[in-house]
Amino acid sequence: MAEISEKQLKVLEKLIGDEEFRTGFFEDPDAAVAKAGIELNEEELAGLKGLDLVTLGTTLTDLDVRLSKSVGVMDVASGVLGVVQSLVSSQTS
């Protein structure tokens, strides 16, 4: 939208601040605008109908805490020790 008329601006402001109007506008723009008492010509209405409101995605990401964890050392160690112990006992016997 390179240029916006004052009437279009009124509709935009209503779209931002009025949830009921917004819902109505995306169901039936003509009826919603008429109900709000804003008179738009065809060109103005066509410009507003082309608005991208629904598909706008966001890349906002809440970043994770980065924790380096040394876990499972005991498990690995006990496993290794068990193997070493069995090796020692087998060699002794």
Add this chain to the structure above:
Amino acid sequence: MTLDVAYLRMWEEDRVSAENVESASLWDKLGQRVEETPGEAVLDLWELLGAKVDFAKYKPRRINIYELIEGRTAQGQVYYTVKNPAAGTYLQFGEQELFLWNMMDGEHSVRDMSISFLLKFGALPIEMIINMLATLQSKSFLEKKPVNLYRKTTQTLAKRAMQSKSVLYSTGLKVIGLVLKAFFWMLGGNIVTLRNIDRPVSVFYRRGGRLLFHRLAQYAYVALVILGIATLFVGSSHSQGNAAIGASTIFFIYLGLIGTILIHEAAHALTCKHYGREVKDAGLSFYLLAAFVDTTDMWMEPDRKHRMAVSWAGPYSNLILGALCSLGILAAPWPEVDIVLTSLATVNFLLFFTNLNPLLEWDGYYMLMDYLEIPCLRKRSLDFVRNHLGGKLKARASFNREEKIFAVFGLLAGLWIAIIIVAFVIFLPQRIIGRVNSIAGWVSKFLSRL
């Protein structure tokens, strides 16, 4: 009349009229609405904002002190990472959110932001602004807190939690909680946490730690690893059959394990300092042999290779330690030393591989996440598999790059979790019996001495 002129004029007029509106009106009204309807889903912002609240006039103000860096992915996509140093929170977003962030100066209303955004990007970002405000608020990035909404929300949720708790406790969860508490006590899971360790780590880095990153040191590590692995094939000069695993051997292995995890965590912390970022907290459990170091500040490092280096440093230290122990075996004067070094070498080599497993939130996971440049990979993948994968497969829809990664990683991570749960359930009784037996053994020995 172009929008710029019309908009600026109307904006100026509205600024005057908006000053007459109570500054916290939006949040007050939202708070009232929450108070009036305690049984409703209070976190549905759309629903809340639908209550004829003058959202358009709300003027969000971002915090004054923050750190913001610009990064670029391998695909050339620009992103921004912002940090709240006081709260220690981090967010990442794209150009569109940056545009909105820059307008959150307490002077521009949501309406101003929306229209300016429309002019620049050709779309109305209403939902984006609502979601962004909610996230910024929850992560303490907004200066003027919309207290009422969140206070009431928290209160309502807390009240609900209390109600549900009382029901749950009455059904016996208190007993389960006590059993679990006792179990974790048996495992000795108490971790000693050291807060704000950045200063001592910085001092250590400056007074010699930085030499570990010298090019010569890097060559030495590579040579050590090659020699150490080669030694594995040579074998020991001692016959372990002459040795017995006594208390002193176990004690030295235990000391070696403590050293292993300390060096592993120190490697992460020092590499983090090497790239000029802050090391927050660290912790260690002497009994469970678990430790952690918080390197969250690496999010502020735009080069993914540097972030990956911090994660790689831990397992790499295990590889070097394993190689050192392996070389030490050749020079071991007694069979007992041989056993200690063999055990430590094996543990370190195993830890090297286990830490590189990307399916759990260990070092390998952070490396993969940074390599792919997808923050929160695990959370997002599991969410995708849970909520979107089925629908996409049913509709035979195509998958983009991220979705393919989420699907593969999410399924593998889910499978791994299932394997761990099954293994835990199977081996848990053995572990408990083993612990009880050892405690019973100590008690009986003590009693027999008496």
